[in-house]
Amino acid sequence: MSGTLALNLSAQPLLESAAYALDSWQRGVLFLDTLRQRGNQLARELQKPAPTVLSFAGELVLDGRTLPRPVNYGLIRITPPAGTVIDERKRPFVVVDPRAGHGPGIGGFKPDSEIGVALRAGHPCYFIGFLPLPVPGQTIEDVMRAEQAFLEAVARAHPEADGRPVAIGNCQAGWQLAMAAATRPDLFGPLILAGAPLSYWAGEHGRNPMRYAGGLLGGTWLTALAGDLGHGLFDGAWLVQNFETLNPANTLWTKQYALYDRIDTEPARYLGFERWWTHHVLTNAGEMQDIVDKLFVGNRLATAELATREGERIDLRNITTPIVVFCSEGDNITPPPQALGWITDLYDSVDDIRAAGQTIVYMIHPNIGHLGIFVSGSIARREHEEFASNIDFIDVLPPGLYEAEILDGSGPGGHLLRFAAREIEELRAITRPDPEDDRKFATVRRVAEINLGLYRQFLQPLLRATVTAPMAEALRQLHPLRFQYSFFSDSNPAIAAVAPLAQAVAAHRRPVPDTNPWRQAEHAASAWIEAGLMLAGALRDHVQENLFHAVYGQKLLQSLVGLGARDEAVRRRPGLEPGQQAFRAARIRELQGRIAEGGPRAAFLRLVAYIGLAERRADERSFAVLRALWHSHGGGDLAAFKALLREQFLMLRLDRDAALAALPAMLGDLPPEGIPAFAEALRQVATAAPLHPAAAERLAEVEARLALLGAAPLQPAS
Template sequence: MTQREAQRLPSHPAAVDYSVEYAVDAWQRSILFLDVLRRRAVQFEERASQTAPHVLDYEAELVLDGRGLQRPVNYALVRIIPNGSFKIDPLKRPFVVVDPRAGHGPGIGGFKADSEIGVAMKAGHPTYLIGFLPDPVPGQTIEDIGRAEATFLETVIARHPDAEGKPCVIGNCQAGWAMMMVNALRPELFGPIIVAGSPLSYWAGVRGKNPMRYSGGLLGGSWLTALTGDLGGGIFDGAWLVQNFENQNPANTLWTKQYNVWSKIDTEAERYLGFEKYWGGLVLLNADEMQWIVDQLFVGNHLAAGNIRTSDGAAIDLRTIRSPIVVFCSHGDNITPPQQALDWILDLYDSVDDIRAWGQTIVYTIHDNIGHLGIFVSGGVARKQHDEFASNIDLIDVLPPGLYEAVLTPKGEAVDNPELVTGEWVMRCEARTLDDIRALGANDLADERKFEAAARVSEVNLSLYRANVQPFVRAVTTPQMAEAMRALHPMRLSYAIFGARNPFLAWVDDAADWVRENRRPAKSDNPMLGFQELASRQIVDGLDFWRKGVERIAEETFHALYGAPVLQAALGIDTDSSRPPRRAARSKLHQALVERRIDELNNEMNHGGLVEAAVRALIYVGYAHGAVDERGFAAIRGIRDALAPANQRTLAEFKTLVRDQFLMLVIDEEAAVLAIPHLLPESIKERCEAFDMLRQVLEAPGALGDEASVRLRRVATLFGLGSELATTSPARPGKRAAAQILSPVRAARIQERS
């Protein structure tokens, strides 16, 4: 509608009809919206009265209660009971989903069918959840929780002794860094670990974006956390964490979320109530737990630098993790942007070779626009990214050490061997370097020093608070005061004000029933609906404009304050060093161990048999691609399954084999390649069979490129088969037993040609 047409609207005879129709519709929507808020409040009160509230869409059975451990915690391990639509394979590795204790209750990883838990069970994996109760055990610490989570993983492993692989652990948001720490201390308990939307490098970000990282410095550090915990009587209310999340997007918090329900009240109510069941499930933390998180992580940023130690002096070094690490983040996440999810790699390693020297495999994938919660809540994300992770977790587990990006393309574009694709997407792990991480944006050295200054100011202010203010606050705060403050928190009031205790809303239930029976929605062509949408957009734009202004002022203030040379000098910041403040230490012992391992691999290059030769050749040719496609791994599985059980290697054995052969090629590619003939058997038939299987795997994703073809011809020569064999069309992979791929007659002919 143009402005001129809108000006003529009042004189049009239909204008009154449009206005009356819209007024009735808006009035009815308002009544129904009030009823939704009433139901939301009732739902909140019901959950608050439950002992172990959760939002799981599946039945679960308790396996181990953390309150019964030697160091009791409010965490528990439960087994997800599959419904009739899932066929669980007891030989597949179990999945363990760990939900974040960041203000909300557990269960978001299994919130609906299309979820992390749902896709794991669809892929046939036994699935568990590590959840928690709303109230902490008095005195429990982050370290106690870590020990309990290790015990839970021990229990899962003991329940699945025949599983091919250790548990795959999914850590959502705050659970991601927690499980990474457990993994660093107990690497033997883990298969691949997936950290979804998890901050690991807390100062990282890009100028003009990611303003949340400035909050600690602008508030003077963690003294405010200590004050909040003291006013809570030793309890930190998770509602403050939820409110911090809400503050990042005032347009959505103050308007869009409610407007979307009101404007689509006939279709959006149930979805809104379903999400609010999780959003309103507020939990508590011990004040000491929250203080540790803020001091050590969000302000101190000690995790990536390896500066965190346990009570017995053990250093938490993420480089000691041996299982593959899958990092899932998003450009649309304003809570954990890609820099905070990935820049720990830059803190720990100098190059990809450094990653390989530590024996680590890191795979990352970045969504274009999904928000923070969508990373582990969105059904679309579950059907795509999480489904691919679950379907291809064994592929990820056997990837050679290095840095990769998981690239997903639609199955419909896979013109070659689509039957080898397990889901609706093809996963391809492409080799990356640290420059690819740097290209996402990172702090410069001056920025690092500013955050270091903010961390030191936090330490000073916390000491001053503890010495001069804390004794008084603790003396005057009674349990009744602390409970009253929690009840009056704005997050809780937003629910309670619409609850049954409000006598002014007693009429809403009956009125809503009457409206539903006499509903008269406005027609879609009513121009007043257009004016409604225009007004909504203007409100959103105004709130966004205000948010961006506040964020710009906050960023400029932070950089001006903590970049002041006088303040940095007073705090003892070393402005002459070219070393970043959070750089992880290097170990001469580790370097010596690496050199010894190199000598061992050099000595083993001429040792082995046909399998070692085939895997080495496979890696040598495939290295030209710079990527690993799931179809190639599916072809390997098909060939492996066709072998007699006595000749099959376990996944762990195959993983070790792949890593050793890959590292030999990294150490001295030419020497490793020239050693291949020494590993081969005399039988030309066995060589032909091995080469044909090798070619099947390499061509499963599609035709080879020029460099890969050249390398394959060289391998054919090394196998003593003649380079022309490399151009022969291979048999369909996985369709016949390995021993029957080549007939004796064909083998004899090949022998004659060679």
């Protein structure tokens, strides 16, 4: 018996080795078959006239190709899933997908998406997607005008809605929506910019390598080259390749190994995501050239240097609706400095923001990646749910700069949304503006203009005379990102033969447990490979960053391109310009002249703002009580409520003593016996959330003032 046991123990390593060899071979066959399915999936998608990964049904409302300036975009009304109740009186949500190389649908890719969250909150929902091919001659300004037409159509369809449509712009769609809102602010309700870059030079040393790409490539002439090789079309696969090279460990190993490692459970999720990731769309060459010249390298949006073809300046300070910026420290495509840097570019202080009547809210997630911001899976669902359910609260926030905070364990739904007032100096600690970096990127802009001019003079005429449409299409199909999908598909007979073998393997699958020593060795080897690729990527980024600063930090090069004087401003700072200062002074004078105007409703909102300013925070509980009181006393619609609250807040910020001294005159139409009810309503709002000690002191002060007013005759309001 002991001999039999010894024989079994000696055979155990052989049995484990044989089992692992069979398992790894089977996983290899199933892995190859999954790649085959991925290629076939893409081939089927390309046969559709309007491919999308949108998981919700919808109806086309407006085709952008029928507009006076046609574009390949369309407006779709989302059909709510069964059991979802929509309140037509709630303001509609409009989700706009990014057109940055991929096809449309990522904003409604999952049930827990931006669209799904808005539908569950009872809002009518619309989606703006696009077709794979652009309309000839289409420009980014044409797209901007189309989005304005879409918002007009949504507003017309919901005349009873309590406010203008909420627009959500994901990544590239974010800056497009911001441009549209800056030139037609009357069309938009709150803007939610998710992972959207608006300030392209911004970033932090050692963390944001993508911003150096334009300088290291010599500017934007390569974009022109790609457009000419595409016979007037720019291939979005190049943009996707830029994203993939940011993380070589994931691109070259981790993503594919995760499929191989978990081949029995992973294919469905893998193929679902690849359905979107593999479908690369096209843009007009001129359209893409404008984007990289004026935005990516030129950085002209954040400094109000862009203008429409009619000469109208595109100034983000013209946006009158609240702007919500959702970004993440874990996003290496749109890091927080690029999502938020436009604020410190345009404004010198929070007082400038208030004078412009603008409300800006930002939230920074600690670790979610770029796609997770707007795919809204389990990680970001909480944030999108809070934005959707509290959009009216956001819409009535007084002008200023706020950071959104979500507290767990309290409030409706288990979370509590509140807003903390912030100063520009606190935001600068995040955006890290650096005059020396600005000078280097301004040098890149000049070098890019020179190189693009040389390319257009000497090389572009030759390529345009040589490259034909069939040649361009052949080059697109040979792009590495496209070729891998066509190679691993049924169009390749060698790969098509894998299908029956994979069926047989699946029928006789023999997986080994993770305790198998060879399986453990495989996992260890994978971890080493991943770590090595991550190290190589970090080393590459470090070298590129140092090279960028070494080249574009040279005073000789800066002088050669016309940036020699060290005290010369290399970019506009609109917040410091005389025109902005004059506007601020005029706004202050106008408010000072009306500080004693208004009746009891205005006085009530002024006192609510006065108590709330003590803590510099506001949360959704106080807003819910305040809005209920406003409606119960016939206060009018949300727009009137919002305008009056904002104005009272500004008057308090401007001259608190004068604003409080005016209260007796403002309450002149209220009979003395109405004062106790007025004071009780004020207490309801103030105590809806736990009171900060300073706010409690102000509430007591206000109640004492009101008690005195109730005991003495009031002067009639003028």
